[in-house]
Amino acid sequence: MNQISRRRVLGTSAGALTLLGLAATAHAATLPAIATVPAPRAGDTLDEVYQGRRIRITPAQGGDHHGGHHSPGLPTVRIDGAELHVMRNADSSWISVVNHYETFPDLPSLARAAVRELQGAVLVPMGGM
Template identity: 70%
Template sequence: MNKITRRQALGTTAGALTVLGLAGATAYAADTDSRAAISARDAANAGPAGTAGTAGTLDEVYQGRRIQITPATGGAHHGGHHSAGLPAVRIDGRELHVMQNADGTWISVVNHYETFSDPLSLARAAVRELQGAALVPMGGM
């Protein structure tokens, strides 16, 4: 009867883990490429960037959801627990919590592992990620 040696078991395990790692890296690269393609497509299909209102306010409908971005004001945001200087980003009238990183990129509570170059691309990504779900306020319901 053939018995498997410890060396053979470790070699098989290492091989299987290598295959899984390569498959994961390939899937990640494909996902990154598809996200870049989606962003490029959305930018091309968005048409006008929205209606610019007074003092740089942006108002647009993206994938059936209304995005409103108003520039930073002198007051505090989100019930007073954040410093001033952040624009107010709303999806269907509900505020999306946004933060700016030290490098100038933007993140949101919906997409906090992915950075965006501006609040509009961040809001569009949040709309895609929500997939029709309502945005829930930061403090709960």
């Protein structure tokens, strides 16, 4: 009776996964580069349309933000006029209520990811449910 050893199964699996990884890397190298828009400097306002949705990021105005339950001085991020709740992490990265478990280096990246995640759904403001 011909039995397959665990070593052979693991070796074959590792080889197959390696080939899949190499194929995915080769495919990614053939994709066109994605144009990126530089992050706005402090004090700048970003106003753009991304995937048919209007993103507007305005600098911090001071005072209470989100009714006083967050630190003052956070910029305001809006998608189609509705405010996207954002939070700053200790390492200076950003998260949002839409992408709570994914960090972003800047607010434009965060807002664009939120638009993709919403998949056309309307953003409901915090406390608006």
